[in-house]
Amino acid sequence: MSGEHLERKTKSTDPRRRGDAATEPEARDLPRQAWALLFELMHAHMRNFPALAAEFELSPVQAHVLRQLGEAPLAMSTLAGYLSCDASNVTGLVDRMEARGLVARRSSEQDRRVKMLVLTDAGAALRERLLERMAEPPEAIAGLADEDLRALRDIMRRALKPQ
Amino acid sequence: MSGEHLERKTKSTDPRRRGDAATEPEARDLPRQAWALLFELMHAHMRNFPALAAEFELSPVQAHVLRQLGEAPLAMSTLAGYLSCDASNVTGLVDRMEARGLVARRSSEQDRRVKMLVLTDAGAALRERLLERMAEPPEAIAGLADEDLRALRDIMRRALKPQ
């Protein structure tokens, strides 16, 4: 009940269409069509993300941080880059997560300006559970036929190819 | 540089796998694989959403509201449902958007408890521009072959089918 807005016939900005309708009955902007549907599905799913994070008593952003914070320690500024937000925002964010024992600040040896973030054991454990939960495909995907899933996977791989 | 965490081989929670590796070389959870890749692509794209909204001087949530607010007026509580947030949150949200002349509150005739939200002319115009902008597919999608796009579109239609 939410994504119908994007899938409409491209606002009549195309002079042809109806002249050669017989040769190509589909609208000529396949990328937008596919994108609109993809968007609708993801949008429907993302709506639940705050609730999903809340299952672990995390805010959406904290969940995001936990996900980014893999095995390797991360500098605060690098994390700010990942989150596309201001560095000063990360300070408070990490403050709260540190207070909850999920992460720790570790001063870098090479450059004493930078603080590296590391997961605590509790943080790593929670991260595992979170990732496992996020990996669960939504109904709409889980219900697809194997053939479709294979095709979808392969298309996504091509889409994500370096170039 | 962000989505590799989800695509890993399901954490060895499956007792088989390796016994019958020859018959099925791919991991046996196709849905998770497809989902992980889909998630990675969408996640990469969603990172830019705040910036996209900012192109129109909207917050992400305001953009979201504008998108939901189609031709038909919407009750505050209905909007709260769409946003999966508390009704009291919508009050302030709409206050700000009303102050900027994008929407207006209109008391319902049938039920004087409810306030219907309508787009102003300015709001409707901005909405058009916003939707047009959001409909632009990201590079990764736009670069796919027509064959892939058609397949992707059809798969997404099946995924989004009512049941």
Added chain:
DNA sequence: CATCAAAGGTTGATGAAGTCAATTGTTTAG
């Protein structure tokens, strides 16, 4: 080597977005 600009992180002020609990009006059920 001394200096100075640039970078990493924090702080403080401010505002948007979110929650919950309590309130006011308005419907609707018993």
Added chain:
DNA sequence: CTAAACAATTGACTTCATCAACCTTTGATG
């Protein structure tokens, strides 16, 4: 008619986010 239920708002409070100012450390450059 009275009481429960509902729609929206208010107020208190937390988190996320920005910006400007600041401090420390690094690295260049004279």
